[in-house]
Amino acid sequence: MTVDQPRNGGVGPLTLTVPAFVGLVFLVGPLIGLLLRTPWLRLPELLADPAVADALRLSLVASAIATALCLLLGVPLAWLLVQPGLPGRPVLRALITVPLVMPPVVGGVALLMLLGRNGVLGAPLAALTGITIPFTTTAVVLAEAFVALPFLVLSVEGALRSADRRYEEAAATLGADRLTVFRRVTVPLVLPGIASGAVLAWARALGEFGATVTFAGSFPGRTQTMPVAVYLALESNPEAALALSVILLLVSVLLLGLLRDRWISR
Amino acid sequence: MNRRLSRSCGLLLVVFLTMTGCAGSGAEGSDRRVMVFAAASLTEVFRTVAEDFERKHPDTDVVLSFGSSATLARQLREGAPADVFAAADRRTVAMVTDAGLAPGNPPLFARNRLQIVVPAANPGKVRGLPDLARAELVVALCAPSVPCGAAAQKALRAANLSVRPDSYEKDVKAALAKVVLGEVDAALVYHTDVLAAGDKVIGIELPVAARVTNDYPIAVLRHAANQRAAEAFVAYLRSPAGRRTLSGAGFETP
Numbered sequence: 001m002t003v004d005q006p007r008n009g010g011v012g013p014l015t016l017t018v019p020a021f022v023g024l025v026f027l028v029g030p031l032i033g034l035l036l037r038t039p040w041l042r043l044p045e046l047l048a049d050p051a052v053a054d055a056l057r058l059s060l061v062a063s064a065i066a067t068a069l070c071l072l073l074g075v076p077l078a079w080l081l082v083q084p085g086l087p088g089r090p091v092l093r094a095l096i097t098v099p100l101v102m103p104p105v106v107g108g109v110a111l112l113m114l115l116g117r118n119g120v121l122g123a124p125l126a127a128l129t130g131i132t133i134p135f136t137t138t139a140v141v142l143a144e145a146f147v148a149l150p151f152l153v154l155s156v157e158g159a160l161r162s163a164d165r166r167y168e169e170a171a172a173t174l175g176a177d178r179l180t181v182f183r184r185v186t187v188p189l190v191l192p193g194i195a196s197g198a199v200l201a202w203a204r205a206l207g208e209f210g211a212t213v214t215f216a217g218s219f220p221g222r223t224q225t226m227p228v229a230v231y232l233a234l235e236s237n238p239e240a241a242l243a244l245s246v247i248l249l250l251v252s253v254l255l256l257g258l259l260r261d262r263w264i265s266r
Numbered sequence: 267m268n269r270r271l272s273r274s275c276g277l278l279l280v281v282f283l284t285m286t287g288c289a290g291s292g293a294e295g296s297d298r299r300v301m302v303f304a305a306a307s308l309t310e311v312f313r314t315v316a317e318d319f320e321r322k323h324p325d326t327d328v329v330l331s332f333g334s335s336a337t338l339a340r341q342l343r344e345g346a347p348a349d350v351f352a353a354a355d356r357r358t359v360a361m362v363t364d365a366g367l368a369p370g371n372p373p374l375f376a377r378n379r380l381q382i383v384v385p386a387a388n389p390g391k392v393r394g395l396p397d398l399a400r401a402e403l404v405v406a407l408c409a410p411s412v413p414c415g416a417a418a419q420k421a422l423r424a425a426n427l428s429v430r431p432d433s434y435e436k437d438v439k440a441a442l443a444k445v446v447l448g449e450v451d452a453a454l455v456y457h458t459d460v461l462a463a464g465d466k467v468i469g470i471e472l473p474v475a476a477r478v479t480n481d482y483p484i485a486v487l488r489h490a491a492n493q494r495a496a497e498a499f500v501a502y503l504r505s506p507a508g509r510r511t512l513s514g515a516g517f518e519t520p
Contacts, residue, residue, distance in 0.1 A: 134449050135404060218433055218435070235337060
């Protein structure tokens with residue numbers, strides 16, 4: 001019977017390093033394949049297509065608004081989840097997790113049932129104001145926010161749960177009301193959690209496909225986001241699809257890198 | 267160290283055997299299985315045809331995969347395993363035959379025509395093709411890359427209309443679904459899709475000048491794992507019984 005000793009400079013037991021390496025190859029391999037097959041020389045020409053700029057702009061704007069919406073609604077929701085003495089907490093958390101595990105297309109159908117022209121809320125809205133939501137950029141933002149919100153809520157909830165409550169209690173003892181405590185103590189305390197939740201939500205929103213095509217449809221410049229454009233281009237012009245994919249990949253990596261420097265690694 | 271090495275080698279071996287094991291059992295099952303890739307517009311009628319065919323050939327198992335013909339053609343070119351490809355137009359089947367995956371000039375087994383489809387209540391009060399150009403209507407067309415979208419462009423060009431749809435859908439069933447749900451006022455789909463949706467929708471014929479038809483080719487793929495059963499399926503589809511099922515669903519048969 002021998003005991004494995006961690007040795008300096010060693011990488012550890014092969015039973016762990018081999019699967020770890022396979023896992024890494026599995027994640028990085030497809031990206032390398034994408035980069036190898038990309039028609040780099042024709043890239044400028046393919047990207048000069050105004051449709052590409054339209055899709056990219058729409059994707060960035062819609063995912064940014066969706067992330068802002070998630071922050072606005074998700075941080076208070078996470079706060080609610082960790083309040084002591086909250087009744088039905090497990091049920092509430094399960095409800096919040098449902099959109100996370102549900103296929104996005106189902107999410108799109110559900111949004112249509114609520115907010116579509118004949119939807120539970122959409123029908124009265126259309127009758128009263130003449131406003132219909134499907135097939136608009138608003139629908140894209142809503143679809144993205146719907147699938148992204150759980151990521152933010154769960155991330156912020158985790159941060160709140162592991163935060164030291166004594167600071168809040170101290171602030172309350174010193175006479176701060178609950179909103180002030182939330183604003184001046186709780187939020188700064190869990191800011192890294194909020195930031196990483198926002199990045200996760202944004203990434204999920206940027207890549208959204210199923211709920212978007214179902215609820216918002218696809219029209220260039222209005223509802224056709226990058227993932228939808230990639231899917232449609234794959235049929236008619238695979239080279240353009242590759243070019244779009246590479247751009248989407250670069251933009252994601254670039255923004256993640258920027259945000260990481262600014263926020264996450266604080 | 268030695269033991270560690272042998273243990274991880276054992277693990278790799280298990281992984282490897284599982285993978286090859288899977289492939290082996292897949293090959294066994296494929297003796298009985300015919301994989302049919304079919305255009306979205308064939309969804310309902312091919313389900314019926316497959317059931318009838320399986321009843322006559324109890325030892326054969328028909329597996330259907332539906333999608334836009336363009337999507338299926340791309341999957342085939344990327345090596346998707348299929349025995350039969352039934353497309354909604356000649357252009358998409360050519361994507362497969364041109365790549366050498368199936369013999370050229372595959373036979374045609376059905377013909378379909380484009381129609382305007384509106385929700386049963388016809389909220390947009392659509393009477394004909396020119397209505398689709400009305401700005402206040404919510405209109406869905408198929409994406410130009412898929413057969414129903416190409417046909418729609420052809421019809422609109424023939425009628426000299428410029429229509430700005432609210433959405434380009436990825437296949438004909440997606441366009442139909444938006445009408446069934448009442449989210450759009452009109453879409454251009456096939457006559458057979460209008461029939462398949464029953465009383466939830468109404469079909470309106472296109473003006474004679476803009477009438478567009480699609481011919482449906484069917485090809486047995488060169489790499490078909492089950493060539494004999496694939497040929498039998500195609501033969502059944504083109505037999506009087508198969509043609510009866512097709513015309514029952516609203517297709518014209520040659």
